[in-house]
Amino acid sequence: MVSYEGINNARPKTWATAADEWHALAKYSLDAAKDLREYGAKPLKDNWTDEVGATAAAEFAKLADQLEAAYDILLSVNMVADGMTTTIETAHSTMRAAVDLATQYGLEIGVDGTVTGPPPRSRTEAEEMGPYRAQVQDLVDQAVEQVTAADRLAAAEFAELAGQTGLTDPGKALNDLQTHASHVQMQMLANDIPVDEDPTTVRQWWNGLTDRQRKDMMLAQPVALANLDGIPADVRRELRGNGKYDRVKVVEYALANWDKGDPTDFGNNCTNFVSNALLHAGMKEKTSIWGTSDDDSWMIGNRTGVDGVDKRLAYSDSWAAAENNQNFMLEHGGSEVPRSDVKPGDII
Structure with missing residues (x-):
């Protein structure tokens, strides 16, 4: 499990930079595949028609296929790295909300993520502080759980993609590997949402997000948010729209059918x-x-x-x-x- 301290020390900008670099490599790979076909395989096929020329053209075509497959594999890596970036950024926002709440209640969050406070002076005071401590702890636990889940998903996906570097079938790279990676990225975003928490924790989590993070969540996970108690009513109305049909139900239908x-x-x-x-x-x-x-x-x-x-x-x-x-x-x-x-x- 990823630790609270580990999340605090995580650097989402480093993940974002890595994602951008993988995206750039993917573009280089696709450009190289196009060049091999245009300036290698095609001229050989058109101008060197004996067995030797055909063999050479086939080798160029095979290399081009491998580079095109690499393009989709590298884009898959980019997607997963993007997912980790978003997850860590969201977790940092959640932890800031937890720290702000702890400060408001006179509580402290230890390096291990445990929420503590001054010894209660009476049983009544202890009972009053209990719910506050639970609210802060719920936010801390949410941040730890979402990064831990994303870390496991990313590790498994990176291992799978690393084993496919010799793939020469662009169709498989696109339809299987990149499709699966996109699902992993979406699952990371889904794991960032506190679906099993009480409405108070959900509201505090939502309020702790930045405007951009809220917009990204609304674009990526409209169904989960629209059906989640604790999300502001105006946000849920916006997700569903006020036109001639319910936007969320369109997405639900598409996902189910x-x-x-x-x-x-x-x-x-x-x-x-x-x-x-x-x-x-x-x-x-x-x-x-x-x-x-x-x-x-x-x-x-x-x-x-x-x-x-x-x-x-x-x-x-x-x-x-x-x-x-x-x-x-x-x-x-x-x-x-x-x-x-x-x-x-x-x-x-």
Whole structure:
């Protein structure tokens, strides 16, 4: 387990620098892969067509694949290092909140993270100080637990990635390794949230975060925050939005159904999935006496259970066609926002 003193001495800026350096290395690796293909494999294939030339071109292509795989592996390392940076920064904020609270109550936090205070002069005074000491201790324990969990996740992921340095399959590096690393990073952020604590501890934890940390948490973990007692009511309302659907429910639907089939499979199913998520999140269908043939409807009609029939007749064009869906939303109260303003629950 990571110690309280160890967290105090941790340097998140060092982790941030390392993350940036891994990101830079990843870019160099991808550039090198492109150069090998453009100036090595391609000219050989085009101009040296005998067996020797083909062998040389294949070697260049293999090296390019290895460098492209390295790009995704290095980005995976960057993600995990970024996750550690965020976790340590969040833990430092939590510990500052604990120290401020301890000072307010006349308590002290030892180097081992134990909360102590002056000997109580009476049983009544001891009973009064008990809850205060518990509040401070809960914050200290939260900081220690979140860094300990992140440290274990990072160590395991770094070990896994270190064993993949000879990988020559860019698809596996992207789809398996980088995907897993992104999940590890998200799990680190999830572990920073005191989901099993009482509302008072949650509120003190939230108040101890910086504005940037709160924004990052709202972007990364909207479902956990929106359902957590102790998070301010205005924050939870902001997460859910005040439009025609509940943003948090869109995210919940996506997390629960991303790998499941829909009642009707459109093949390229992205817009159908989005529409089902919006319906689940409370958006009302716009129906018409003309049914799904009306260009100004967003609805499901009568399904037969036969995909070939239902794709043509049971859904409005705005339901499962991306451009039609976009146009419908923009014509009925939706608006485009810059990438910097995108929030969980938006449609991209």
